[in-house]
Amino acid sequence: MQQTAGQSQGETSRSLRVTGWRLAVSAAACALLLAGCQGETVSRGDPNRGNRPISQAVLEELNVKGMTRASPVLMRIFKEEAELEVWKRDASGRYAHFKTYPICNYSGDLGPKVREGDRQSPEGFYQINMGLMNPNSSYYLAFNMGFPNQFDRSYGRTGSHLMVHGDCSSRGCYAMTDEAIAEVYALAREALQAGQESFQVQAYPFRMTPRNMARHRNNPHMAFWRNLKEGHDHFEVTRQEPQVDVCERRYVFNAVAPESVLAQGGAPQTREMIAANDPWAGTRSAGVSRANVTTSAAPRTPVPTSLNQPVTTIAPVTRAAPPHPLHGHRRRYLGAPPHLPGRGPLPCLCRSRTDPPRRRGEERPRHGAGRRPVA
Known part of the structure; x- marks a missing residue:
């Protein structure tokens, strides 16, 4: 009986030693994996990690390429290649x-990311300001991508806290090693x-x-x-940051006004400038038909006082009211077209700088472009 109990105790102790050894091996393996993602030189408990200065080696690289720590920064992410x-x-x-x-x-x-919880990393164009930088992230360091942006909201897409961060762990984010995010974060912070x-x-x-x-x-996303x-x-x-806007649920880049509404000297007009110079601006908001508006540019023909009165004084040369600034040009709308009274703001001027201009003699669109308003 005593021998049996001794054997049982010996087997139990050996089993405990084997279990402990396996746990130690598993812990070491996990540590190696985490070291591969997080690195060995960065202290995750550093409370000042968001303010760590750019290393001297990085400053030297910047100097060689004609850049400074204060130079503006831009980032590109390529998902399939897993590069930033x-x-x-x-x-x-x-x-x-x-x-x-x-x-x-x-x-x-x-x-693209479509809805909350789909575990998709976003695709598109996002602007990150200082308010989206997180120096106290539980993933070491992070910056919020600002999802959903205006484009995403136009499709009703939902999601929150989509980040570029450290810790090499992702739930809808782009995860980097702690060393990499520390360097990227510092470059963005300095700019x-x-x-x-x-x-x-x-x-x-x-x-x-x-x-x-x-x-x-x-691919359905093509x-x-x-x-x-x-x-x-x-x-x-161009190697210049594109100015991004959204029109008709599409990204438009460096959108400018059509040629006919360009100010003298080639500078594009703002929507406010167009509205100020629009002879129909007040009538459109009041719901007044253009046909019932009399303008100073089109006076009524005077009644002749005698049969010998010269024709030029009876019917002087007059000019009709100027056409609407956007008539005769391709356009896309965020709201209703401008000829519908009381139906929202001026349309989005979505002509891109990269769009080729319409050539002389090219057929106009069939939606009535080019018609002059009735004076």
């Missing part, structure tokens, strides 16, 4: 590539503190090459990706 590019403005005034950082994890598949109001993040599904576009040509490629190509050619 940092661009800085150099001495020429254009953006130049500074460095590419690996993204160790992102959620979901290629394609914002130097006066840049916000920096742009361009998130793409893949590098927008013709080969990749052809490879994904049957129309959206072609729209993203317009902004991508603008930056590739």
Whole structure:
């Protein structure tokens, strides 16, 4: 009996030792995996991690490329390649590539984020200001991408707290190593503190090459990706941050007014300037028909006082009221067309700088463009 009890105690102790050894091995393996994601030189408990200065090595790289710590910054994300590019403005005034950082994890598949909880990482154009920077993130450091933006909201997309952060763990975000996010965060922070109001993040599904576009040509998101490629190509050619707007639930880049509403000297007019010069602005808001409006530019014909009165004094040369500024040009609307009284603000001027102008003799659109209003 005593021998049996001794054997049982010995087996129990051996079992405990084996279990402890296995737990130690598992813990070591987990530590190695975490070290691969988080790195070994960054202290996650550092309360001042959001204010850590840019390293001397990075400053030297900036100097070699003609950049400074205060130079404006722009970032591009390529989901399929799992890369984040940092661009800085150099001495020429254009953006130049500074460095590419690996993204160790992102959620979901290629394609935009649609709804809360779908674990998709967003795609599109986002502006990040100082209020979206998080130096106290539980994922070491992070900045919020500002999802949903105006484009996402136009489709009713939902989601919150979509970040670029450390910790190499993603639930709808773009996750990086702690060393990488520390460097990226510092570059963005220095630019914002130097006066840049916000920096742009361009998130793409893949590098927008013709080969990749052809490879994904049957993807249901291809129309959206072609729209993203317009902004991508603008930056590739100009090396300037594209001015992004949304019109008819599409991204438009560097939208300008049509040629007929350009101010003298070629400067585009604002919507307020167009409204101020619009002879129908007051009548449109009041619901008055243009046909019932008499303008000073089109006076009534005087009644002749005698049969010998010259014709020029009876019917002087008059000019009709000027056409609406947007007549005769391609246009897209966020609200109702301008000829419908009392139906919202002026339409969005969505003509892109990259759109080719209509050539002389080219057929006009069939929606009535080019008609002059009745005086």
